Amino acid sequence: MILRSALRIIDADGVQSLSMRKLAADLGVNPMSIYHHVANKAALLDGVTRLVTDGARHIEVSGGTWQEQLRQLAYEFRTLSLAHSNLIRHAFSVDDVIQRDGPMWRTLCAVLRGAGLPEPEVERTGAVLAVLVGGLLHTEVNGTMRRLIGEGEADDTGFSLAVDLLIDGVAARV
Amino acid sequence: MILRSALRIIDADGVQSLSMRKLAADLGVNPMSIYHHVANKAALLDGVTRLVTDGARHIEVSGGTWQEQLRQLAYEFRTLSLAHSNLIRHAFSVDDVIQRDGPMWRTLCAVLRGAGLPEPEVERTGAVLAVLVGGLLHTEVNGTMRRLIGEGEADDTGFSLAVDLLIDGVAARV
DNA sequence: ACCTGAACACCGTTCAAGT
DNA sequence: ACCTGAACACCGTTCAAGT
Numbered sequence: 001m002i003l004r005s006a007l008r009i010i011d012a013d014g015v016q017s018l019s020m021r022k023l024a025a026d027l028g029v030n031p032m033s034i035y036h037h038v039a040n041k042a043a044l045l046d047g048v049t050r051l052v053t054d055g056a057r058h059i060e061v062s063g064g065t066w067q068e069q070l071r072q073l074a075y076e077f078r079t080l081s082l083a084h085s086n087l088i089r090h091a092f093s094v095d096d097v098i099q100r101d102g103p104m105w106r107t108l109c110a111v112l113r114g115a116g117l118p119e120p121e122v123e124r125t126g127a128v129l130a131v132l133v134g135g136l137l138h139t140e141v142n143g144t145m146r147r148l149i150g151e152g153e154a155d156d157t158g159f160s161l162a163v164d165l166l167i168d169g170v171a172a173r174v
Numbered sequence: 175m176i177l178r179s180a181l182r183i184i185d186a187d188g189v190q191s192l193s194m195r196k197l198a199a200d201l202g203v204n205p206m207s208i209y210h211h212v213a214n215k216a217a218l219l220d221g222v223t224r225l226v227t228d229g230a231r232h233i234e235v236s237g238g239t240w241q242e243q244l245r246q247l248a249y250e251f252r253t254l255s256l257a258h259s260n261l262i263r264h265a266f267s268v269d270d271v272i273q274r275d276g277p278m279w280r281t282l283c284a285v286l287r288g289a290g291l292p293e294p295e296v297e298r299t300g301a302v303l304a305v306l307v308g309g310l311l312h313t314e315v316n317g318t319m320r321r322l323i324g325e326g327e328a329d330d331t332g333f334s335l336a337v338d339l340l341i342d343g344v345a346a347r348v
Numbered sequence: 349a350c351c352t353g354a355a356c357a358c359c360g361t362t363c364a365a366g367t
Numbered sequence: 368a369c370c371t372g373a374a375c376a377c378c379g380t381t382c383a384a385g386t
Contacts, residue, residue: 158301161302165346
């Protein structure tokens, strides 16, 4: 309940304006009571991040070429990020979004394996793609993308172009 | 002098621990005096970011294939980012690093043009590459890269692999 | 086991008063 | 023009005292 309330405040006003005291007020509780359930503010933010990323535990890529599967996976990650952009913006800046061996990670490696990438390169290429797409989403969530590309285009124009380019890059080594 | 002193504190202890009061102490000055030279803390951080990014105004790519030039440019950006990683980490999170029509941007577009990319795609592809590399550097500066790839490898292994993949992606459309 | 009030050591910022 | 002390409205966190 604490985490959900914190997430509500973050979604509404940003991480910047979440304080233990405001959170307590939102919960109708004494500010100090919170410290009996969460160690400190950093742990609170960590908990909220896990709440959100665990919410996307079930990731499925239906059939299609490996290119379509990669694209689908990237958009899945994007949907997750944009649903709570204020939180994700913070989580990226403290390194807390991409979980190695998480469901996203496993699916990614499976798709790369299916694409015919030689086994010793699967994990490394997976990691590279994960940070590239993660970083890409960070630029979308912090406004850089909109500033550089967004001029009157569809919201996902930049993201889509970038994913195309990454897929071509992977294609060059299968 | 204010900006340089702020940068010193940020390099040493991170943006987190820069306060107007600490900065004043470092300068041997009354905390309130600073407000006569800078509007507020956000403006201060913005000024420090400009101080650093303007320091890299002269970007040259010597001859070689366009692939080598792109790689060289990417590493130039990386050097700039890692030289003040605490600051850049913050600047990325508020969207303040990549300057459209900055020297980096112009060089990037020139290289893409030289690679033979059709003119209408030069700017768009340039923007996509800029956010991809920017986001990539953010993951390096915040530790994600090290966590996912760094295990005993050279420091720039992940970055190098990612740049290879991006170059292959560009190659697919020239 | 959980709650709470008071307190500590900080913040950014405003503003009237000084030189 | 620049500086400064006091003050305001906040922070996160600790801790002894309560139930």
